[in-house]
Amino acid sequence: MDGGIAIINYxxxxxxxxxRVTVQDLFPYFQLGYSNERIIGEAMPSLxxxxxxxxxxxxxxxxxxxxxxxxxxxxxxxxxxxxxxxEAILRRNHQKVMERLEALSNQCDEASNAQGRxx
Amino acid sequence: MLKGVLADVNIEGHVDFLMAVAQxxxxxxxxxxxxxxxxxxxDVGLGRRAPDAEIWQLCQREEWLLITDNRNQEGADSLEATxxxxxxIHSLPVLTISSVPRLxxxxxxxxxxxxxxxxxxxxxENLRGAGRLxxx
Numbered sequence: 639m640d641g642g643i644a645i646i647n648y649x650x651x652x653x654x655x656x657x658r659v660t661v662q663d664l665f666p667y668f669q670l671g672y673s674n675e676r677i678i679g680e681a682m683p684s685l686x687x688x689x690x691x692x693x694x695x696x697x698x699x700x701x702x703x704x705x706x707x708x709x710x711x712x713x714x715x716x717x718x719x720x721x722x723x724x725e726a727i728l729r730r731n732h733q734k735v736m737e738r739l740e741a742l743s744n745q746c747d748e749a750s751n752a753q754g755r756x757x
Numbered sequence: 758m759l760k761g762v763l764a765d766v767n768i769e770g771h772v773d774f775l776m777a778v779a780q781x782x783x784x785x786x787x788x789x790x791x792x793x794x795x796x797x798x799x800d801v802g803l804g805r806r807a808p809d810a811e812i813w814q815l816c817q818r819e820e821w822l823l824i825t826d827n828r829n830q831e832g833a834d835s836l837e838a839t840x841x842x843x844x845x846i847h848s849l850p851v852l853t854i855s856s857v858p859r860l861x862x863x864x865x866x867x868x869x870x871x872x873x874x875x876x877x878x879x880x881x882e883n884l885r886g887a888g889r890l891x892x893x
Contacts, residue, residue, distance in 0.1 A: 650829040650832060663828055681769075724884065728877070745829070
């Protein structure tokens with residue numbers, strides 16, 4: 639416990655008592671060598687340096703278990719992907735995106751040309 | 758009707774960055790046309806300790822697409838368990854970014870994620886009930 643900040647587990651893995659951010663949410667940034675300020679600036683602006691420090695201490699004290707859980711999560715996530723049915727829908731949707739982008743680009747060109755004629 | 762995109766607290770800064778990309782050229786016109794909003798938890802009345810079930814329910818009730826990471830255990834109170842037990846045919850999916858820290862290291866990767874997001878939001882109706890969708 640540090641100023642009321644503790645590590646607890648509600649079944650999502652060890653997490654901050656003051657936020658839903660878990661140890662495993664932060665661990666990749668520790669592995670990448672991010673400072674507390676960089677984590678707050680780029681990833682989790684709602685965290686305080688004190689909260690991140692509590693997680694750093696937890697990782698130092700439970701390094702083997704945290705590394706093992708990180709390995710399990712990476713293995714699990716590597717197998718997760720969209721179903722073929724979803725991928726087929728996304729391909730059809732992508733066609734719609736490209737058509738709308740082209741239509742919007744044409745509208746923009748026409749507006750520019752009209753403005754040029756007026757000018 | 759889909760209201761917009763909601764960032765989980767474990768990924769807020771990265772979604773801020775993605776939304777800036779999505780709302781700049783060449784996609785800003787499409788973002789405007791779709792009439793979507795980007796929100797953080799504080800914008801929709803969620804606390805930063807909100808449990809997964811509460812977040813999922815709010816997203817379904819108020820029509821937000823949640824964007825999150827997926828590095829948590831999948832116990833009884835997890836988002837994954839909530840999706841499996843509560844998702845119905847009309848439920849909005851939850852979006853998961855596959856490689857979150859890479860977003861800031863590769864503009865090309867960030868743009869692929871933005872395009873994949875547009876591929877979902879342009880017609881989310883035919884993706885209801887899909888549970889979790891994986892962005893690249």
